[in-house]
Amino acid sequence: MHEDLDVTLVDDGTTVTVTVGQYTVSGETTGSYSGFKTGVSNWSGRTVVDDYRIAYSPAAEEGGSQLQLMQAQIAVSAELTAQLQEEAVILETELAQESAVLLTSVSVRNQELSRIQGVQLFERSSFYVHGNEIEPILQRTLPHIFPENLQAYIEEQAVLLNEEPGHIQDRILMQQSDYRSIARGLLGYYENAMGDLLNASVDMSARVTAGESEHDLMEALRYQRAIAGNGRYLTEIAFYGIHLPTAEELYQEGRQLFGQEHDLLTKIQSEQDRLQTIENFRAGNRAWQLAHGVPDLAVLIGADEGSADNGYQGELSEAQQRRLGRAQRLVETAMSSMLDRRIQMRIVPDDMVIEDRLRYGGNGITYFDVHADEQETAVRGVTGVIQGNLTSVEGAAEGITASGATFLQTARVQFSEGTDISNLGLIDTETNLRSTESLHVPQGGESALFFTLTEEKMVNIWMNGMAMRDVSLTLQGGQLPAGGYSSAHEGAAGESVSLRLPSGTYTVSVRDDTNYDGGTMATGNFTVPLELEMKSFHSANIEGRISIAERPVTMPVSMRVADYIQNQDGQLVKNENYDGLDTTKPKVNGLNADKPVWVVVHGRGDREGSSKMNDLAKALSATGRQVVTSDWEDAAKDNGFGFLEGADWIPAVGSWIASQLKAAGFHGEQIRIAGHSWGSFVAYEIGKNFLGKDGNTENDFGVQSIVALDSAKDPLPVNSYPASEVSFADVSKASWALKSSFFGSSARANSADVSFDLVIPSELQEQNNPFLIPTQKALLDAAQAYLNEHGYAVSCFANLIRAQGEEGFAALNITDLEAGTLPAIPLNAGDADGHMFLDFVQVTDETGTWWQAVPKTLQIP
Numbered sequence: 001m002h003e004d005l006d007v008t009l010v011d012d013g014t015t016v017t018v019t020v021g022q023y024t025v026s027g028e029t030t031g032s033y034s035g036f037k038t039g040v041s042n043w044s045g046r047t048v049v050d051d052y053r054i055a056y057s058p059a060a061e062e063g064g065s066q067l068q069l070m071q072a073q074i075a076v077s078a079e080l081t082a083q084l085q086e087e088a089v090i091l092e093t094e095l096a097q098e099s100a101v102l103l104t105s106v107s108v109r110n111q112e113l114s115r116i117q118g119v120q121l122f123e124r125s126s127f128y129v130h131g132n133e134i135e136p137i138l139q140r141t142l143p144h145i146f147p148e149n150l151q152a153y154i155e156e157q158a159v160l161l162n163e164e165p166g167h168i169q170d171r172i173l174m175q176q177s178d179y180r181s182i183a184r185g186l187l188g189y190y191e192n193a194m195g196d197l198l199n200a201s202v203d204m205s206a207r208v209t210a211g212e213s214e215h216d217l218m219e220a221l222r223y224q225r226a227i228a229g230n231g232r233y234l235t236e237i238a239f240y241g242i243h244l245p246t247a248e249e250l251y252q253e254g255r256q257l258f259g260q261e262h263d264l265l266t267k268i269q270s271e272q273d274r275l276q277t278i279e280n281f282r283a284g285n286r287a288w289q290l291a292h293g294v295p296d297l298a299v300l301i302g303a304d305e306g307s308a309d310n311g312y313q314g315e316l317s318e319a320q321q322r323r324l325g326r327a328q329r330l331v332e333t334a335m336s337s338m339l340d341r342r343i344q345m346r347i348v349p350d351d352m353v354i355e356d357r358l359r360y361g362g363n364g365i366t367y368f369d370v371h372a373d374e375q376e377t378a379v380r381g382v383t384g385v386i387q388g389n390l391t392s393v394e395g396a397a398e399g400i401t402a403s404g405a406t407f408l409q410t411a412r413v414q415f416s417e418g419t420d421i422s423n424l425g426l427i428d429t430e431t432n433l434r435s436t437e438s439l440h441v442p443q444g445g446e447s448a449l450f451f452t453l454t455e456e457k458m459v460n461i462w463m464n465g466m467a468m469r470d471v472s473l474t475l476q477g478g479q480l481p482a483g484g485y486s487s488a489h490e491g492a493a494g495e496s497v498s499l500r501l502p503s504g505t506y507t508v509s510v511r512d513d514t515n516y517d518g519g520t521m522a523t524g525n526f527t528v529p530l531e532l533e534m535k536s537f538h539s540a541n542i543e544g545r546i547s548i549a550e551r552p553v554t555m556p557v558s559m560r561v562a563d564y565i566q567n568q569d570g571q572l573v574k575n576e577n578y579d580g581l582d583t584t585k586p587k588v589n590g591l592n593a594d595k596p597v598w599v600v601v602h603g604r605g606d607r608e609g610s611s612k613m614n615d616l617a618k619a620l621s622a623t624g625r626q627v628v629t630s631d632w633e634d635a636a637k638d639n640g641f642g643f644l645e646g647a648d649w650i651p652a653v654g655s656w657i658a659s660q661l662k663a664a665g666f667h668g669e670q671i672r673i674a675g676h677s678w679g680s681f682v683a684y685e686i687g688k689n690f691l692g693k694d695g696n697t698e699n700d701f702g703v704q705s706i707v708a709l710d711s712a713k714d715p716l717p718v719n720s721y722p723a724s725e726v727s728f729a730d731v732s733k734a735s736w737a738l739k740s741s742f743f744g745s746s747a748r749a750n751s752a753d754v755s756f757d758l759v760i761p762s763e764l765q766e767q768n769n770p771f772l773i774p775t776q777k778a779l780l781d782a783a784q785a786y787l788n789e790h791g792y793a794v795s796c797f798a799n800l801i802r803a804q805g806e807e808g809f810a811a812l813n814i815t816d817l818e819a820g821t822l823p824a825i826p827l828n829a830g831d832a833d834g835h836m837f838l839d840f841v842q843v844t845d846e847t848g849t850w851w852q853a854v855p856k857t858l859q860i861p
Contacts, residue, residue, distance in 0.1 A: 118195020120264055121202060125253055127194055127245055134183050137240050145175050167742055183240060189233035190242060200224055201254025222247040227467055424451035433534040439510050442525045446511040453503045460533040460545040461508050462496035465552030470514045471528060473497060478504030489549035496554045498544035498656060500537055500663045539590035539664050541578035546652040550720055555635040557653055559660050562617035562627040563588045572618055573846045593665030596672060596818065598627045599657065603677025603712065604646055607633040611847040612794040616674060619798040630657050636678060647721040650678060654685020672705040672818055676794050680708035681723065687731025702731030705817050709793040710740045711748035727751040733820030738797060741789035750830055753822050757832040758796055760789060788851060795852030796838060808858040825860050835859040
């Protein structure tokens with residue numbers, strides 16, 4: 001290649017620029033060259049070029065580009081080429097080093113990825129317990145409940161206890177079902193704990209490999225293992241012979257897994273980096289935010305130290321910057337990112353005097369100023385005024401003045417110095433909030449969160465208990481009484497506040513009440529994940545949250561109107577169109593406090609939508625009565641190994657339902673309750689909550705009516721619920737009780753004004769064959785029939801409402817019960833007042849096919 005090239009050299013005293021053909025090389029020089037600008041005339045010696053830049057300007061013709069590139073490469077100095085090669089080597093070395101240290105830590109910040117990694121490590125570890133091992137474990141640890149030969153064991157126990165074999169089999173089958181469910185649940189907790197511990201063990205192995213102190217890391221692992229081992233469920237699973245390994249065993253396993261599962265760990269780390277990259281992209285990509293509903297942020301005054309140009313001078317603390325920034329975002333959200341950006345909302349510091357709400361900011365933008373502690377309650381109204389007067393600043397100002405717009409100040413609650421206070425902002429008509437807020441609580445101090453409601457909402461705020469911390473929760477503001485409402489269970493219990501709140505400004509605070517002189521290992525500041533749920537209030541579907549001192553968790557609870565409509569087959573099915581979004585169904589009407597209401601409450605291990613509970617609600621609703629069903633399913637099945645701790649939740653459930661009925665405007669004489677099993681205890685608690693002051697009237701009876709359906713036997717002594725104190729007659733004007741099974745309590749039934757024993761057909765047959773199958777149930781399994789007895793009281797009462805049975809049942813008039821009067825029959829103090837003889841029928845409805853009890857005859861002694 002022989003070609004003359006034009007070479008241009010420019011030396012301006014700072015930069016030397018050389019142009020060779022279509023390539024330009026420029027850079028700043030180092031060194032001292034006396035008498036010359038940069039020593040270009042001394043290029044017989046060596047010149048070092050720093051911060052070089054190469055620019056390529058291709059010719060208009062595309063042909064010959066390869067030739068031109070080669071020519072340019074030749075023109076580049078050997079020194080510059082050497083520097084480029086050296087830097088490339090450095091970059092490659094750094095990249096290799098980064099790859100080599102990728103697994104010096106395998107901790108995972110993303111919670112879902114951390115759980116996945118933990119499960120994968122657990123399944124690959126020597127500690128894994130397969131689900132198929134549950135049955136052998138139960139047979140080994142509970143031989144009296146899981147005998148090798150069940151039938152032989154039943155016959156042996158029948159002779160030993162002088163008890164009918166059917167009752168023994170009934171009891172054992174139910175216990176087996178319970179223990180299998182308990183074991184599976186406990187195994188799930190064990191898996192979660194082991195996943196966390198193995199994550200920590202493998203991470204420790206990686207960090208020790210990277211040179212960190214093995215001693216310090218082992219101490220941290222021992223502490224984490226000790227905390228996990230003290231958990232209630234892991235203590236219970238130890239009964240089955242399943243124990244957490246020691247910290248030393250965990251570390252040994254972690255070292256093996258770290259060596260064997262390199263591909264898995266690398267993949268998890270790579271996935272975490274990928275997810276973080278996506279989050280970073282979303283956080284910095286305005287187009288993505290706007291496309292997904294995140295508003296464009298308006299100008300934030302005071303986000304830096306400030307200057308005279310932006311109207312504010314002075315320094316802001318990090319907390320102030322965070323609060324102002326959050327307030328700004330919330331204002332923008334409330335304004336729905338105003339369509340016309342010529343007028344923008346902006347937040348100014350509290351100590352800045354606002355002389356005019358609207359100020360011209362230049363570049364065609366006018367700012368509408370509000371203080372950070374002025375809530376956004378006026379935003380919606382102001383937006384309309386501004387958008388209707390965009391012709392001038394004066395016009396908009398006049399419009400705001402004429403509208404009489406006002407600003408609600410933040411509820412002034414006194415907090416101690418150092419309290420971290422944040423602002424959740426405006427929760428408006430169109431917003432249903434469900435979020436988790438991380439509150440940073442100083443040791444012995446508190447953290448607070450403000451929010452403003454523009455309409456009535458159902459507000460649930462809760463937090464699970466924290467190990468070795470005693471934390472309380474308080475809600476104040478609005479129209480709440482002085483001091484507000486607090487949840488302050490002692491110790492590491494869950495806390496919750498569940499209230500129907502009118503519009504207004506509120507503050508929720510989390511306070512550390514831990515006794516640090518009591519030897520707790522937890523010290524220092526900590527973070528509380530605070531759960532918030534705020535929905536537009538609709539009395540047809542009320543959802544809440546409850547907590548108790550005995551448990552470190554909170555539980556959901558609800559009360560819904562039971563409304564039924566005909567489907568295309570002419571069957572009555574439940575209408576769950578509570579929000580009115582399903583245009584094919586009518587919207588469920590809210591509660592009417594001018595009409596009486598029936599409250600249907602399920603029992604242990606059950607739910608509002610089960611066949612029998614749904615059928616009872618349907619029977620009541622079909623007669624034109626106003627009905628609500630309560631669902632406390634999660635709490636009702638919160639039963640750990642060997643103990644029925646779910647009973648501990650009964651008072652909280654009853655109190656919550658009573659509070660919602662009172663808030664809806666009901667008084668005791670308007671309320672009738674049908675409760676099954678533990679649900680009868682909930683009915684008692686509701687009645688007790690209406691005793692005394694009932695709104696503006698005195699109440700000396702509780703509720704109008706209670707029907708206790710196979711009210712449960714006493715929970716075990718370890719439970720805190722005092723079942724022996726339950727008396728249905730004490731908290732109602734009129735009460736009935738129907739006892740249908742071995743699991744029902746005669747003592748509880750007899751505490752009602754009137755009680756009846758239900759007699760199933762098999763009990764009228766030969767006593768030596770208690771599982772004799774009734775004619776109407778030719779193919780029904782006998783054991784299942786006995787297990788169904790506990791629910792027969794529910795379907796029997798539903799069919800009494802439908803007026804089934806012989807004429808003798810006319811004495812049991814449901815209308816009289818609702819009126820608070822007792823039936824005109826002889827009453828037998830301390831014993832059943834009559835016997836109901838039952839038949840059975842198989843029915844099919846929207847819940848499936850099931851057997852229900854039908855009353856046939858009534859026998860009064």
